[in-house]
Amino acid sequence: MAIKRNRERGEPEIPSASLPDIVFQLLIFFLVTTTIDVDKGLDLVLPPPGDVQIELAKKNITNILINDAGQILIDEEIIPVEEVDNIVRDKLLENDKLVVSVKTARKTKYEIYIKVIDQLKRAGATRISIAEPEEA
């Protein structure tokens, strides 16, 4: 009982005619799933943890307090949001070692906080410290 081999011995080949189609499909898949738009926002580096307070000379700190009504106090004076950058810029010109400390109340709206941080960035303040809010 002999098995008859009727196939001709030839080089077997994988058909590559459809390769471009496959590549196109992959390309379209990645084209569609890629989102080019990146998140944008305000960068900030938080102060390292620990109760170890870095002692700063009092004259090198400016306290900005935002209360729950959205009022902004710089060194005990009520300031409109748009004025913050001018005031901080002036203070930075006087003292380039200035650290700006932002303190908020627990009920302060996030929107006003971002506005203040934005104003500080406009003023060129790089040392921004976030103080813990007072427990109400």
Added chain:
Amino acid sequence: MAIKIEKKTKMKIGIPTASMPDIIFQLLIFFMVSTVLREYQGLKVSLPEASRIEKLPTKRHVTTIWVDRFNNAVIDDVSIKKITDLRGMVYNKLVDDPQLIVSLRVDERADMGIVTDIQQELRKAQALRINYSALPTHGG
């Protein structure tokens, strides 16, 4: 008065297509590399506006925390029930990826109380690089 314009020898004009597969492969590789498949649903937030915004340098090393207007917090689609749990979660992420940046997508109507709590937890977890997501100011 007929001017005879002499036609140049006709030749077949064609753009060579031999290198087309190479170009397509290049495009393919570009999109494969730049795609980050990990996308989260998040919470519905209306972001605040800011003028001095910077691009996040990368999408790969970013973990996102959403806070909506009702002060619900979600990290990468995992709901934060107790704010103190955040520390461990962020710490584990930071171990996996030391270049971690935490993006805070917080609704503009949220309270600072929860944001501050999150920030304190992030500080304890040593995740100090954060980014407050914001939209560019209109006409500013």
